Amino acid sequence: MFHENTQSNKALYSRLVPKKGGVRKFAPVMFRRLKKLGIDKTNPDELTEEEIAKFARLDIDPETITWRRVLDVNDRHLRQITVGEAPTEKGQSRKTGFDISVASECMAILALSSDLADMRERLGRMVIGTSKAGDPVTCDDIGAGGALTVLMKDAIKPNIMQTLEGTPVFVHAGPFANIRLVNITSSQNQQLMNPTVSEPALSLLIRLLSNLLVLKSMKTMRKRLVSLLLKPVLISQWAVKGSSTSNVEAVV
Numbered sequence: 266m267f268h269e270n271t272q273s274n275k276a277l278y279s280r281l282v283p284k285k286g287g288v289r290k291f292a293p294v295m296f297r298r299l300k301k302l303g304i305d306k307t308n309p310d311e312l313t314e315e316e317i318a319k320f321a322r323l324d325i326d327p328e329t330i331t332w333r334r335v336l337d338v339n340d341r342h343l344r345q346i347t348v349g350e351a352p353t354e355k356g357q358s359r360k361t362g363f364d365i366s367v368a369s370e371c372m373a374i375l376a377l378s379s380d381l382a383d384m385r386e387r388l389g390r391m392v393i394g395t396s397k398a399g400d401p402v403t404c405d406d407i408g409a410g411g412a413l414t415v416l417m418k419d420a421i422k423p424n425i426m427q428t429l430e431g432t433p434v435f436v437h438a439g440p441f442a443n444i445r446l447v448n449i450t451s452s453q454n455q456q457l458m459n460p461t462v463s464e465p466a467l468s469l470l471i472r473l474l475s476n477l478l479v480l481k482s483m484k485t486m487r488k489r490l491v492s493l494l495l496k497p498v499l500i501s502q503w504a505v506k507g508s509s510t511s512n513v514e515a516v517v
Contacts, residue, residue: 267349267357269322274314277321282309295320297389297405323402327359330394335366371413375420384421385414 268277282289289309291299299306302319306312312320336343340363349358366372370391378384389410392401404410426436 266323266325266327267354269324270357271355274318274321278312278317281321292408294389294405294408294411301406323406324396324398325394325402326397330359330361332370332391332393333361334363335369336363337366339365371417375417378421381414381418381421384417385410388413388417 268280272280282291282295291307291309296307298320302316304312304316304320306316343363345360345362347358347360349356371388374384374387374391378387389403389405391404393404393407394402396402404413424436426434428434
């Protein structure tokens with residue numbers, strides 16, 4: 266956004282597609298954006314002024330940016346910050362904040378990816394915001410999909426750890442991605458042979474048990490509520506029939 270607000274279309278295009286040895290060439294990832302824009306040209310020198318403007322300018326609306334910086338620790342004071350206050354930023358300030366790394370969308374994608382190529386595609390399709398015209402802006406649009414894949418290429422491999430009881434356990438992705446999605450990647454499944462314990466399987470078991478407990482509690486509460494509501498009626502029946510026993514269980 267800083268460069269778009271301070272440079273012309275021609276200057277932006279020259280930075281994106283610089284001449285090397287007197288020749289301009291599109292990087293492979295740039296063809297994804299060209300296809301998205303409906304531009305079927307492969308020679309950078311053949312683009313019109315209008316096509317250059319569409320290609321070089323993302324025109325991101327700062328208010329729609331969904332991606333935030335991440336840290337491995339939770340600092341309450343960094344949940345909302347203002348960036349761009351330095352004089353060199355030329356007034357390009359905006360409000361943003363920090364999330365914790367394991368809550369990043371990258372972790373969810375890591376847990377859902379079947380292999381490295383699939384993860385690359387998923388990372389490239391992540392929407393980081395929208396343009397002022399309302400069009401979604403993805404990681405591939407800003408050229409970050411490949412870099413993200415390089416950072417995550419080793420994370421997709423299985424990790425064997427040990428519980429406090431000494432049981433081997435395969436832990437994959439961050440806890441939010443694992444527990445919320447209850448998922449091990451397909452690639453991890455293919456590499457594992459009869460795993461003893463897995464974090465997602467354990468989280469699924471915990472969720473099932475908690476649901477059963479909730480249902481059991483609801484049943485108990487329902488019985489008590491019915492007993493309370495029927496108590497005056499039962500008392501009157503007992504008075505008429507001379508009964509000394511209740512039949513609440515049968516009614517419930």
